[in-house]
Amino acid sequence: MSLLAQSSNKQLTSNGLPLLSLNGINYHIGPQCLVKNINIDIAINETVSLIGPNGAGKSTLVKLILGLITPTAGKIVAHQPLQLGYVPQRFTVPPILPLRVKDLLAQADKRRLTSEQRQFIFDNLSLNHLLSRQMLHLSGGETQRVLLARALLDKPNLLILDEPMQGLDPDTEVWLYQFIDELPDFLRCAMLVVSHDLHWVMKGSRRVICLNKHICCEGQPSELAITAEFQKLFGHHYEQPYVHQPHACEHHAPSEL
Numbered sequence: 001m002s003l004l005a006q007s008s009n010k011q012l013t014s015n016g017l018p019l020l021s022l023n024g025i026n027y028h029i030g031p032q033c034l035v036k037n038i039n040i041d042i043a044i045n046e047t048v049s050l051i052g053p054n055g056a057g058k059s060t061l062v063k064l065i066l067g068l069i070t071p072t073a074g075k076i077v078a079h080q081p082l083q084l085g086y087v088p089q090r091f092t093v094p095p096i097l098p099l100r101v102k103d104l105l106a107q108a109d110k111r112r113l114t115s116e117q118r119q120f121i122f123d124n125l126s127l128n129h130l131l132s133r134q135m136l137h138l139s140g141g142e143t144q145r146v147l148l149a150r151a152l153l154d155k156p157n158l159l160i161l162d163e164p165m166q167g168l169d170p171d172t173e174v175w176l177y178q179f180i181d182e183l184p185d186f187l188r189c190a191m192l193v194v195s196h197d198l199h200w201v202m203k204g205s206r207r208v209i210c211l212n213k214h215i216c217c218e219g220q221p222s223e224l225a226i227t228a229e230f231q232k233l234f235g236h237h238y239e240q241p242y243v244h245q246p247h248a249c250e251h252h253a254p255s256e257l
């Protein structure tokens with residue numbers, strides 16, 4: 001293990017580099033600046049939470065990493081071939097398009113996992129009884145489980161989840177967060193999780209990046225919560241780190257709702 005990996009406790013490529021680097025990224029549409037001067041490294045198997053107010057540029061950053069749009073300035077460099085998995089914020093199927101769950105899942109590359117590993121995903125995401133159902137008719141929670149399965153079946157080395165818990169009931173949300181927090185070794189990958197759920201974001205040990213067009217602050221949750229930038233954006237929702245002073249937090253845990 002390189003000195004850098006030892007000192008930062010991050011898993012790097014054989015060349016001592018992170019999996020992905022965003023270097024000086026700007027994105028403009030005409031005169032409107034959507035994100036500016038973004039510098040982010042994501043290490044192998046590292047989970048990074050991306051938070052920020054509405055319109056902060058989070059989905060724009062996701063689209064840039066997915067290659068759906070091109071930076072106006074700066075570079076995105078993958079230091080290993082990327083296998084991207086993506087769970088979008090919204091997934092709408094046109095009513096005239098018949099698309100069964102098994103049709104969507106069949107698009108994944110079958111060679112990337114063994115049949116036992118694929119079955120693990122189906123079982124743990126409770127998909128077996130949904131396979132013949134139309135995507136159009138699934139509930140929000142069922143849709144998110146199918147989309148997560150679709151992404152995992154490709155065995156990504158970078159999984160991007162753009163507000164994956166939107167519209168889910170508290171129990172499903174807790175269960176799904178736990179599932180991604182405890183992925184088995186054969187599915188372990190780097191993750192970028194866009195979330196408005198400050199409780200989940202701040203209770204973990206994952207690195208948090210707070211975006212408001214530019215990166216306002218970043219670090220471990222306990223470091224972040226005491227920064228002026230974080231307090232300015234989220235202080236009224238999140239007065240103190242949850243672990244230390246839960247009574248000061250207005251954002252209740254799902255189990256408390």
Ligand SMILES: Nc1ncnc2c1ncn2[C@@H]1O[C@H](COP(=O)(O)OP(=O)(O)OP(=O)(O)O)[C@@H](O)[C@H]1O
Binds near residue numbers: 053055057059
């Ligand atoms: N194609 C576009 N043309 C013009 N403006 C856009 C376009 N896409 C996004 N925007 C604007 O850029 C800003 C950032 O949008 P983005 O969707 O990245 O924010 P976000 O942080 O994901 O927001 P939210 O938390 O509400 O999902 C918003 O003000 C949005 O209206």
